[in-house]
Amino acid sequence: MSEFARALSRAGLRSRRPELSDAELDAEMLMQLYGFALKR
Numbered sequence: 766m767s768e769f770a771r772a773l774s775r776a777g778l779r780s781r782r783p784e785l786s787d788a789e790l791d792a793e794m795l796m797q798l799y800g801f802a803l804k805r
Contacts, residue, residue, distance in 0.1 A: 774798075
C-alpha cells in the first residue's frame with residue numbers, strides 16, 4: 766500500500782477509534798487490510 770493510502774486509512778481509523786494506542790491501531794489496520802490479527 767502506498768504511504769498516502771496508508772496514512773489516509775490510519776487517519777480514518779483513528780477518527781473512528783480514538784481510544785486505540787498506536788500499537789493497537791497498527792494491529793487493527795492489519796486486521797482490516799489482511800484479515801488476521803497479530804498474536805501478542
